[in-house]
Every structure is written in structure tokens, then in C-alpha cells.
Amino acid sequence: MSNTTEKALSLLRYLPRVCLANIRDNPGAKKKSRRGRAQHGGDYHGAGNKGSNQRQNFMRIGYETGNNPFYLRFPHEPYYKGHHLKRQYPPLSLLDLQKLIDTNRIDTSRPIDLVTILNTGLYKLFPDQHHFGVQLTDEGADIFAAKINLEVQWASEQVIAAVEKAGGVITTAYYDPHSLQAMVNTKSFFERGIPIPRRMMPPPDAIEYYSNPGNRGYLSDPEKISEERLVLAQKYGYTLPKLDSRILEMLNETKDPRQIFYGLHPGWVVNLKDKVILKPLEEELKEFYAL
Template identity: 45%
Template sequence: MSATKGVNISEYALNLYKNLPKINPTNVKLNPGEKRKRPHVGKRGHHGHSPRGAMQQLAYKFLGYEGGNTPFYKRIPIENSYNFGHHVRREYPSLSLYQLQLMIDTGRIDPTQPIDLLKILNTKIIKFDRDNYYGINLIDKGMDLFCAKVNIEVQWASELVIAAVEKAGGNIITSYYDPLSLSILKNPLNFFAKGEAIPRRLFPPKELVDYYSNPANRGYLVPFISNSNSEFQVDINGFNSASIALWAKKLETAQKFGYDIYFHAGGEQTGDLPVKITLENINDFWKQPTNSNSHTKYPPFPSKLFTLKNPTQIFEGINPGWVVNLKDKLILKPKGDAWKTFYGGMYMN
């Protein structure tokens, strides 16, 4: 303050500004701890990258490349490829006749009882770990070694498999299970614990009706469909022309592969001895017996081995609409005719 005593402040500042060096890039310093980012010199594009794409820098362009323009195959409308929707198509895991014979020999499956999808899943040999699994495809591997007399229900089978099972004296049926029924069969205890009524098994979709109603495929709808029209006919015992057509196909398959089929009719006419089926006597098995006191016919599947499941049943011996109580170990059966109409209609016993 003493140096500037008696001097004008404005003049003092002006003289100080004249004596100080001018501000230029050489005497301007950064703040302590600050680093200056060096600019990218001689670079093209943004942030040091080339403006050209990776495909433009290729020495040899791939087939169909049009210099960055939309390719021709993307400009046309979408056309489904040969495997479009493969992840939702119905698949049938294979079970060979050799595996089936091995499971019977090792005691995993009882051949004296009907074999359905639930009993096959209980063996833990085949796992349904995908949502598009719709049942078992019985294949002909090991058909020369198969000798078990079984009544088996599968979802898909070839003519060789059908011939191998029937040659051994057994019976094979192809049946359809809807996705809800399959989810219940995967874990029945989990479903029973919910305390819900067992739903009815739905009929196959339109594209599968012909397969499961064809006697050549041993479809489970054959005894319930009349040959005269496409409507479902109530015939729980199978006494119609469709049953005769089923046995006619059995006889045709037997003649094609060179073996005989027999029929255990029972009763006073044949006793317990099996009767060989031919074209001449195939219609006689559906005639009334000569005994006037008897009012029954010879059924197409009379014994326990040839028991057919109701087309609306999921579990053998348990009708739709029943509730399984695991805690009390009881089966609750509804009363009245309303539940029969809703859950099974004409197919309920």
C-alpha cells in the first residue's frame, strides 16, 4: 500500500498490465492434476474409427453383398424355410422293442397288465423334458428278439412294430393325449395334491383324426367310429362294423408277414381254447351266442390283456371328474348325470 500511496489505482493497474507478458499458449498452464487430451490428428470418421463398415473393408465380398444396400433376399417378402416352426412341431421320443423287452425282463413293467404312457414314464427310461413331446414312438429295433405278450398303448407305431407285437400274441393301440393330459401324466402326484378334478382327455386335432381312426394304425378311435359317417357313435364295447374292420386289418397284417392270430372268445362254444381267425369266421365272433339265457356278444377284446381305455380317460380305472385325495387315500366320485355329460358324455360307464 505504501508503494501506491498517492497514486491512482487505475494508473497503477495500467502500468502493471504494460509490464506483464501477454497471454499465449506457451505460458498458459493447466490446473494442478489436470491432463490434456491430445486430439486425433489425421483420422477419419468418429472416435478414431473408419467410416467404412467391416464388410466394405473386405478384400473379397461374400456372395450377395451389394455394397451396403439392402440385399435382394431381404427385399422380397418372407418365405418360410423347410424347418420353419420346428421347435413347436409334435415330436415322439422313440422306444425300441428291445428296450421294451428289457424292461419286461428286468421287472420294470408287468406284461400281464395293460401298458400305457403312464407306466412307461414311471420306468424313468424316457424323460419328457420338452413341451413338444406328444407321446411314445415304438420303433422296430430288436423286433426279432421281442417275444412278450403285452397290451400296449403308444402314440405312434409303424406296420413292422404292429406286426411284431401281434405276432407275439399281444395287442397294440395308438392313442392321442392332449398337452394338458401329458402335463398331468408327467407328475401325477403334483396334480393330485392340488385337489382338482381330473379333466377329460381331448380328442386329437383335425390333422390327426385320420391316423387314430384308421384300423391299419390300430387307432383307439376305431371301435367308437362308424364306417358309414364321420360322427362318433356310442359303442363302448366296440360292437360295430368298425370292430370287424379292425380285426380284418389284423388278419391282413398277419397274412402279409406270415403268422396266425387267435381269438380267446370263451364261453360254451369254444371253451378256453383259442380260435384261429380266418376270413371265413371273422364275422362269427360278433353274432349272438346260441344260449338263449345269454344276452352278451363276443367282445373284440374280452380278456384283461385286451382291455381298452375310455377315449376320455387319462388314467386307467379313474374316470374324468373324479378327485383323488392323497391325504385320506380316497377317490371322490361325483353323483348325478350332469358330471357324465360334462366329462365324458356317452363314453362314460
């Protein structure tokens, strides 16, 4: 007998029992099948063999092989029809605005417009997502106490009352997406070296809002606005404070309906490196960028 067999037999003597748990096949007794590729050994991944299941040619969602489909069976009102095309005005509350003023993030000695609010870095606007500016909401209307010259894109009657009660001035103004893109990041806009765009007039469905003195629209008659200020004061029961004579110049500062930035004419190119402003002299350009 060979040495190996002797060893195996002597081992057998000491082993308590030979069972399925401690024996194994002879080497080379089992032949491995082909190694299938992919996750489950190269099978059909649950899709089966032949037919529409294997080819995965599913019907479109909701299709019921000729039946009147469930999603069309009942009449409905399309409440949200066209929601993706509507103008969005992300909100900013009066409380937020007051907090920005209290923490010295906004300088009240100058008119506050969308550029000022965006420059704080605490309010985000995405013109490519149909954002058209800031909507001032009435949260914190009771505590609001800042004499400011404010320009927002949308404001409710309560908000207008709160700002005017505190001794301020509010205007609602429209900016087209190209202008908004210039306002979102003014530094990067000036660095692009392109002329400041001419602000467009509001679209037909927004003209009414922005020419209504009740909304303090920027296209409405200033005399009618001062009339409406008194009307609103009577409606909400407060005495309209006289505009502070020390800051009257700031409160009366306005932008042209074609202007984006205070004091900067459309068509100008700002050179931040050399700290100069380039102004067009061509008649054609002057006409194109006219206020």
C-alpha cells in the same frame, strides 16, 4: 559426507557394473497419471472415438446397405418350416421295451400304457416341448416276445406286426398336452387336488391317423382292427396266434377315448392322504366330464 552416501559409494565399489538393470528412479521422480476405471485403464475398449463404431449402432445381421442380401438372393425350399410347431414323439425301441419287461420294470399282467412306461423312470417326456407321447420303433422287432396289451402314441407297421406276432395287442392313442402333464408325474398330479381332466379328441390333422384300423387307432372300428390283424399277418407271413385265454381279460381291457387312467373317470379328485376319491354330483359337472 553423510553416512548414506558413504554406504552407497562403498557399495558401488563392489558392484561389478552400474547399468539400467540395477538402477531405479529417485523416489517421487515420476508422477502417476489418473487411475482409469474398467479393464484397460478406462480406454474405449477397441470401439474408437465418435461415430457409428463408438455408438455401436450396427446394421441388422444380413443387411447389405440396400443390396439384395445374400440370404434372400437365391430361392429355396423351406424344408423345416414350422418344425417348432409339429408334434414330437420321442422314441422307445421294442428292444428297450423288452429289456424293461425282462428287468421286471414293467408288469405284463396289466395293460401297458404311457403311464406305465413313464412310471419306470427310464423314459422321459416333456409336454411343454411339444412331446405328445411315445413312438415305438422297430429296433429289436425280431427278438420281441411278450404277450402284452400295449398302448402307444405312434407305431410303424413293422412294430404292430412284431407285437401281434408275439401274441399281444397294440393300440395307438392320442393324449392332449393337459392329459400328458397329468400322466408325466401321477403322484404330484393327484397331490395337486384337481380333478382328472377329460381327454380331448385329436386335432384335425391327427384324426385320420387315430381312426385308421391299419394304425390300430383307438377311434377305429374294433371289427375292422381284427380284420387288419389278419391282413398284416398275411403280409408279413406269420400265423396270427390266438389270444391267450388265460390273459384274455387283460388283453381286452380298454380305455375310453375320454379317459386318461384305467378305471378312473374324468372329473374325479383323488385324495392320496385319506385314500378316498371325490366324485362330482352336480349335473353341470357331470355333463362337463362326461365320457
